[in-house]
Amino acid sequence: MSKKYKMSTAQKRIYLVDRIQGSNITYNVPILLESSGSIDVQRLRGAVQKLVERHELLRTNFIESGSHLLQVVEESIDIPVEVRVVKKEDVKRASLDFIRPFSLSEGPLMRVLVLNMLDEGTVLLFDLHHIICDGGSIPVLFEDLSVLYGGGELPKLTVEYKHYMRWQESLDLRKQELYWHNEFVDGIPALDLFTDYPRPQQKSFQGAGYSVQAGLSLKEEVRKFCLKTRTTEFSVLLSVFLLLLSKYSGQEEILVGTPVSGRNHPDAANMLGMFVNTLVIRGQLKEDMNFFQLVEIIRAKSLNALDNQAYPFEELVERLNLPRDPSRNPLFDVMFVLQNNEKSELTLDESHYQMLDVENQVSKFDLTLSIDDTEEGYNLAWEFSTDLFRADTIERMAAHYQTLLANALAQPETKLMDLEMVSAHEKNIILEDFNATSIDYPVHRTVIDLFEEQVKQTPNAIAVDFEGKTLTYKQLNDRANYVGALLREQGVQPETIVGIVSARSLEMVIGLYGILKAGGAYLPIDPELPLDRVHFMLADCRTNVILAGPESDKLIKELPDFNVLYIQEHANELATNLSPVTAPHNLAYVIFTSGSTGKPKGVLIKSIYKKETNK
Template sequence: DQVDVEIQYTKAQHHELERLVPAFIEPFDLSQAPLFRVKLIQTALEKHLFVFDMHHIISDGTSMNLLIQDFIQLYEGIDLPDLRIQYKDFAVWQNEMFATKEMEKQKQYWLAQFSDELPVLNLPTDYMRPSIQSFEGDHLHFKLDKMITTKLGELAKETNTTLYMILLAIYTILLSKYAGQEDIIVGSPTAGRTHVDTEPVVGMFVNTLVIRNAAEADKTFTSFLTEVKENTLRAMENENYPLEDLLESLNLTRDMSRNPLFSVMFNMLNIEMKEMKVDNLSFKPYPLESHISKFDLTLTVREESDGLLLNMEYCTKLFKQETIERMITHLGLLTQQIIEKPEATLGEFDMLMEQEKHQQLVELNDTTVDYPKHKTMIQLLEEQVEKTPNHVAVEFEDQQLTYEELNGQVNQLARMLKNKGIGPDQLVAIMVEHSIEMVIGVLGIMKAGGAYVPIDPTYPTDRILYMLEDTNCRLLLVTNETNDIVQFTGEVMNLNDSNVYRGMTSNLEVINQPNDLIYVIYTSGSTGKPKGVMIEHQGLVNYIWWAKQTYMGNDEEVLPLYSSLSFDLTVTSIYTPLISGGKVLIYRNEQQENVLYNIIKDNQSSVIKLTPSHLSLLKEMDLQLNSSSIKRFIVGGEELKVSLAKKIKQMFDGNVEIYNEYGPTETVVGCMIHRYDIENDNKESVPIGVPAHNTKIYILDERLNPVPFNTVGE
């Protein structure tokens, strides 16, 4: 069949090429031949740019080189030799091969490779992954010099492998360390020209091999390389089975945000377009910048006379340029270490630059700040009573107590507890509903010198009894509402009994030291039984002093107390306002949706500590929030999604601060903080931020080594 081909011709200045060449590249109509277009641009009397745009469905990298070679031969007046086969012959052969036992054998090989649960490579990204995959991309070039290339070649000879296998292994280790995953799948194109007759044929022969390797930390590099070699050779033995058929056979759940099965590529090219000369005419490739990335990452390696030229193509909707630059540096460090110690285990390889180590271990952990470390919480509370004796300290429904009144009743309770033998490191259980007595109870235990053990009255009886037995508490504080929940063998004191508040109201002598216990909170525990976490005065003083400076704007802040006393979220809500002159506004422990609605509707609270689950309830509430009293949310306990933070910020017309506070109970409520930034926080989750005052944070791998920035660790 004959097809008309139009060759466009135009004249232009050289500086116009940056605009003209990309504009020439357009989508093709696959139903209309030919699937290529040609343009000749004259930029000087004896200088032209020959632009050839061709759809990938009819060509591959080898085809491009063939076309240039054929063009030069024709230009020299040399007839092209007849081809033994045409691409259509290959297509017929390939279709016939599908019916053979060999192809069925290859199919079964690939299905066996991916028969179990398939890993999804979750590389840390700079931006939230778009719901529909973006192909916007960029790339960075870098080199491994001749010396490193030579040493890699020597390593290949010693291990009876190839440069391709070694670089694939290194790339896989890099991805594993970045993602914190060991099961890694990488796509790698293969030329697909398995018969000599296909070598001079223009067409799309390329297939993609999907190579799965387990980069386990305890493997030595040489043993891992052996596995990579075996997996690569087996993949190449089965390279005729098309990727598209494999994807169809696997029946994968389609995720529109990423490529199916694998999201990163590795390619090693032996095709290089160099300058070629014919008489007085020279041909050389035009450097065309690509802004497309078909995958999250694609590492392409080209062997050159002075080393290895590597190109990292990346999706710009996922990664910033500086992230890729850092990744390239880490790849270089990893390569150097592998050359020097190939018998080391994968877990021993350290990608951290000295600058990164110093920044992580020293600069980011430079958090030392003065705080009243020689004082106890009692002393801080009593100092605040002196400053604001007549300010309302606690409020519950129609009850209020000023700082002076609260302090007096706490002192009365503390004296009674001391008379019962309570002192430093003595544990006293408290099981009360939300009320002013709850605050009096915990402060009274502290003033007596003891440490309180909060027990939620809604806990199952078995759990309550276990906590009482595990702590060996001999005294339990209750109220009328909780008096009959369990049969306690020790002594029970009812905080609603007026006899509790008949003693002297003056302050007691402070007998605690900063390292004495202040409370024991039980968490779920990893062994099935609740686990008691013991917190000292010094730790709580440091946290509350930091929280005061971070969250409390003045001495008129109001924090609602609505969650269980057994949850350390309440620690912030009680003590931060009470050492700052603020007010604790107590709500009954109702259904979370109802109590949160009441807090917002009452329009008194200015700072609210809550979980993301609580925060998400606001989205469904029909409330006027543009004139809300709330100034800031302190969010903790769960992962905070950017989408939720952004929605809440918008609901308040931007007039609310959202702090993401992170920390296990063992570190005293919170140890890291980040203030949500609607402009710059664009990943899936809000960061957990930087260490709190006098706190050091280390992000480590499973061998307790620091991990590089933007990689996964614990």
């Protein structure tokens, strides 16, 4: 007979994410172990079944009943142990095939697979759902399975996850709630990293991983710094991660999540369940701050967060009443994890099973940096969303992290803005190789001369592509000829500056070339610019004629004293090129500075690429 209990707050979050996503492996916890020995499959099946009888969560499924989210504990359930014979080179493929979606409402939420490699050993795979276990549950499972496989008996559990939930609900967390509320009372900044791909409207949680080793010498430098400053490796490594994110995003305020075990009660130490809680560290970085100061701030933030770690992250999100954005995670999009070489081992009789890494197919966040403290140094594992980043971008970011860490440790009194993340080799590539752009240029020809020559060579090739609409070189040339002829009728000639008000569009490109063909110079004007700035620019350039493109109507209505030609209304073509009237020394366009230090200044660009500043 089944028994029903409320879900914990962490279980509710996982359940709701699973329901929104549908069929997914986002919260699968795959475990891959290898041994050179063989395994007695019948004994393993018996041990797994006794493990299921011992732990309620292995017999649990999750349902909705009206407005309630419930976990249902079945009296008994069978978990089959699959067996396959494979070649060693096929283990990876078989492992990935084994990881597949669970049905939370049906169960079981654990699977077991044995891969027999004949004379080359055995691979044992477990796949569990995160809603019933966390990283701290793995050693519990391994220890119990080892005893049961060996024919031993275990005492009946008197305390299980449901009891922990009741204890957690009895805690008075009002002070902790106030602390977290105060942390976010001034707003919640979203991290806007530069991404390789546009952020999708809905997170897919598809991801990949990249790992790199930081050597023992760098680890020793971190520990020396910690001794000198009486701080922790966590604070130092997190500070560098925050600094890296700040340099990549240009933001001074960054939120990063970090997990804690959540096993705050002594009885939870050897219990199966989803205990992990998430703390949010608010990094506030100022350019004139040095690394010593940053580490001290992050150390204090981390200690305060740990003092208030019992308050569930899910309740914090609910209390803050955040607007739901399916493209992002609530509160933060980047995670930082520091582990202390916590890989578990499984022993079955005389066979020792070592945990292997499982190829990452999922990323719960935009980016997660997990640092594993090993005997060889630090293993840096980067988990990233493949919806946002390419693998080579993450590899470069990983290299920047190590360079920044080394420089911060060597120059802790240097201002954060002056700490470099680019290696000497990469700097040389940027400054020397990328700038090796010297070529012979036809200085006696104008941009229009070169454009019309390209039109003759490839008239039917695509010249412009914008939002699915295209123009060939011939179409662009003929449309620009017509606009240019109209502008000449308005008196445009060399050194005449013509304003062009337009959003990005095919018409904008037609207008630019039309102005140049007429002999004039173009002045680009964003339709969203403040009116007083537009008036200043037009007056400074002595402009009388304006070309208007898409999204220009609102601004054009405020400019009644100018001669305006609408590009869309003059969509005709003129196949004959206009007679040339400009020379390379004539003005091509004018661009204005931001004016952040005073009045905007117009920069005059000529076809021979000499710059002059309009005083």
